[in-house]
Amino acid sequence: MTEQVYLDHAATTPVDARVLEAMLPFFNTSFGNPASVHRYGQRAEAAVEEARERVAACLRCRPEEIVFTSGGSESDNLALRGAAQAKFEQSGRVLILTSRAEHPAVSKTAVQMCTREGFRLEWLQVDKYGMVNPQAVEEAIGDQPAIVSVMYANNEIGTINPVHEIAEVCHRHHILFHTDAIQAATCLPVETDALGADLVSFTGHKLYGPKGVGALYVRRGTQLLPQVTGGGQELGLRAGTTNVPAIVGFAKALQLAVEEREARLAHLKLLQGRLIHIVLEKIPDAQLTGHPEARLPGHASFAFKDVDGNLLLQMLDSAGFACSSGSACKTGSPEPSEVMAAIGLPRAWGLGSLRVTLGSGTTETHIEAFLSLLPELVEQVRSLCRG
Numbered sequence: 001m002t003e004q005v006y007l008d009h010a011a012t013t014p015v016d017a018r019v020l021e022a023m024l025p026f027f028n029t030s031f032g033n034p035a036s037v038h039r040y041g042q043r044a045e046a047a048v049e050e051a052r053e054r055v056a057a058c059l060r061c062r063p064e065e066i067v068f069t070s071g072g073s074e075s076d077n078l079a080l081r082g083a084a085q086a087k088f089e090q091s092g093r094v095l096i097l098t099s100r101a102e103h104p105a106v107s108k109t110a111v112q113m114c115t116r117e118g119f120r121l122e123w124l125q126v127d128k129y130g131m132v133n134p135q136a137v138e139e140a141i142g143d144q145p146a147i148v149s150v151m152y153a154n155n156e157i158g159t160i161n162p163v164h165e166i167a168e169v170c171h172r173h174h175i176l177f178h179t180d181a182i183q184a185a186t187c188l189p190v191e192t193d194a195l196g197a198d199l200v201s202f203t204g205h206k207l208y209g210p211k212g213v214g215a216l217y218v219r220r221g222t223q224l225l226p227q228v229t230g231g232g233q234e235l236g237l238r239a240g241t242t243n244v245p246a247i248v249g250f251a252k253a254l255q256l257a258v259e260e261r262e263a264r265l266a267h268l269k270l271l272q273g274r275l276i277h278i279v280l281e282k283i284p285d286a287q288l289t290g291h292p293e294a295r296l297p298g299h300a301s302f303a304f305k306d307v308d309g310n311l312l313l314q315m316l317d318s319a320g321f322a323c324s325s326g327s328a329c330k331t332g333s334p335e336p337s338e339v340m341a342a343i344g345l346p347r348a349w350g351l352g353s354l355r356v357t358l359g360s361g362t363t364e365t366h367i368e369a370f371l372s373l374l375p376e377l378v379e380q381v382r383s384l385c386r387g
């Protein structure tokens with residue numbers, strides 16, 4: 001098998017060696033349950049509380065404002081359901097405002113809350129770059145939502161939303177604001193004062209940490225109803241025996257992301273610039289999806305007219321490059337993703353989406369090899385599609 005080049009870091013990332021090293025002792029030597037009274041338990045509890053302090057230091061918040069979860073999807077669910085249910089009990093509010101370009105962990109949750117749980121849902125429209133305008137939030141907010149949820153950076157098209165401004169709008173009207181910072185956390189500022197949100201979702205595996213662990217920042221004073229009920233772990237907000245090694249790994253990964261932010265940014269931006277420039281120059285009927293400037297470094301997403309995106313992915317894979325189309329979860333589906341629809345891409349373009357996401361291990365050589373192959377492959381797929 002030829003060496004594969006991994007260009008799908010928005011789907012998941014490899015675990016950093018330093019993260020893995022930090023995790024290892026908590027699988028066997030220090031395997032205790034933090035809820036236990038004995039020393040095994042105490043040692044595990046100390047590791048979890050140290051991890052919580054580490055995460056809080058990265059986010060510049062208090063340790064008691066961090067709830068560890070099983071990942072990004074659970075964090076989003078806990079934020080939306082937990083906060084909206086508490087708000088409903090408190091004030092009878094039933095409206096949820098969220099954008100048309102959210103990850104399904106938010107959008108599907110909001111839809112289900114609307115169809116089965118008695119809430120009402122209003123969509124915030126996005127512009128052609130997939131961005132939510134704070135003014136649109138201002139206009140929609142008059143109906144007194146229980147919560148507003150707008151992602152920090154989009155997983156499919158990389159667009160960065162003006163979350164701080166949206167948070168300001170929400171707070172002026174005393175409305176709770178949640179943001180999904182899962183894609184952004186690898187290399188953008190995540191300090192809670194920079195974001196201004198009341199609830200912020202994170203996951204480990206998109207920032208060189210392990211899968212199956214994440215966190216939700218819950219601003220002090222924000223009421224939340226637990227969604228996983230049982231034991232009193234995580235201040236009673238999330239039951240279940242604590243996943244100690246994963247939490248230790250998550251905290252280490254987030255710390256590295258914050259410490260190495262500048263270096264990561266510089267590395268990714270350089271490669272991203274070259275990639276986008278050459279793709280648009282060399283490939284006819286190609287466009288960048290998402291915002292040209294306000295986008296994640298290392299995130300390049302395109303739409304090619306009259307190209308079967310899935311076929312292109314398969315051919316890239318055979319040629320040694322692992323990429324993705326708009327949304328990994330949509331593979332096999334003949335419809336353009338909801339995000340492609342939300343930004344108004346016609347079907348002939350929306351089906352031909354390609355997402356190339358770079359990471360710490362991506363080199364100039366990888367990008368040059370990719371660029372020397374892609375134009376030809378796109379043309380091949382195009383001629384096959386034209387039949």
Ligand SMILES: *Cc1c(COP(=O)(O)O)cnc(C)c1O
Pocket residue numbers: 010070071072073074076103105151153154155180182183203204205206212214
């Ligand atoms: C990956 C992702 C999620 C889901 O996180 P998991 O840890 O895989 O559950 C949610 N939101 C965004 C923006 C993501 O990219």
